[in-house]
Amino acid sequence: MHTPQWLGAEGEAIAARYLAAHGCRIVERNYRYHRNEIDIIALDGEVLCFIEVKTRASLGKGHPAESVTPRKRQEIIRAATGYLATRPDPWITCRFDVIAVLARGLDERSIRNYEIEHIKAAFMAGDEG
Numbered sequence: 001m002h003t004p005q006w007l008g009a010e011g012e013a014i015a016a017r018y019l020a021a022h023g024c025r026i027v028e029r030n031y032r033y034h035r036n037e038i039d040i041i042a043l044d045g046e047v048l049c050f051i052e053v054k055t056r057a058s059l060g061k062g063h064p065a066e067s068v069t070p071r072k073r074q075e076i077i078r079a080a081t082g083y084l085a086t087r088p089d090p091w092i093t094c095r096f097d098v099i100a101v102l103a104r105g106l107d108e109r110s111i112r113n114y115e116i117e118h119i120k121a122a123f124m125a126g127d128e129g
Contacts, residue, residue, distance in 0.1 A: 010111045011055025011101040012039050018099070018116055024049070033082035036075040040099075041083065048094045050080045052122075055101040055111075064100035065119055077125045098122040 016026055019042050027048070028041040040051040052072070054064035061067075076096060084090040098119045105113035 007055050007057060007103065007111075008053070011099075011103070012053045014055075014101050014111065014114060014116065015051065015053040015099040016040060018118070019044075019051070022118075028083075031079065031083060033079040036079035036082075038076055038079045038083070044095070046093060048092045049097050049120075050076055050083075050094065051097045051099055052076055053099045053101065055103060057103045057106065059102070064102060065098050065117065065122070068098050068122065073123050080125075095121050096123050096125070 012029065016029065019040065020026060024042040024044045026040060026042050029039070031038045031041055038050050039053040040049075042049045042051060052068055054067050056064045056067075073096070080094065080096070084092075084094070100117040100119070101111075102115040102117075103111045103113075104115060105111070
């Protein structure tokens with residue numbers, strides 16, 4: 001049986017390949033700022049994207065993107081703020097995206113079949129939820 005951690009890591013790998021195939025440059029994966037984490041940080045042209053990846057094996061608990069709660073958005077925003085503070089030019093244009101991966105077929109070592117949805121600008125800093 002697959003663990004949630006395995007499913008999440010597989011979904012993040014799928015999302016990173018998807019982004020690269022669509023012209024994005026991966027800057028960081030699993031960036032940690034204190035207790036908060038950003039799954040993927042990527043450049044989409046001149047835009048720095050902070051990307052949360054959610055993976056599920058079924059819709060039994062809803063669409064994967066629905067699990068990016070207001071609290072989770074605030075954690076991502078906090079981590080993004082910490083990341084930007086380390087940059088020489090923190091005034092770069094930024095975007096918060098969500099990538100939802102719905103695993104449709106699993107084998108013992110990988111997700112064989114899946115649906116992916118990239119929600120660009122899924123939320124903004126200052127959103128109240």
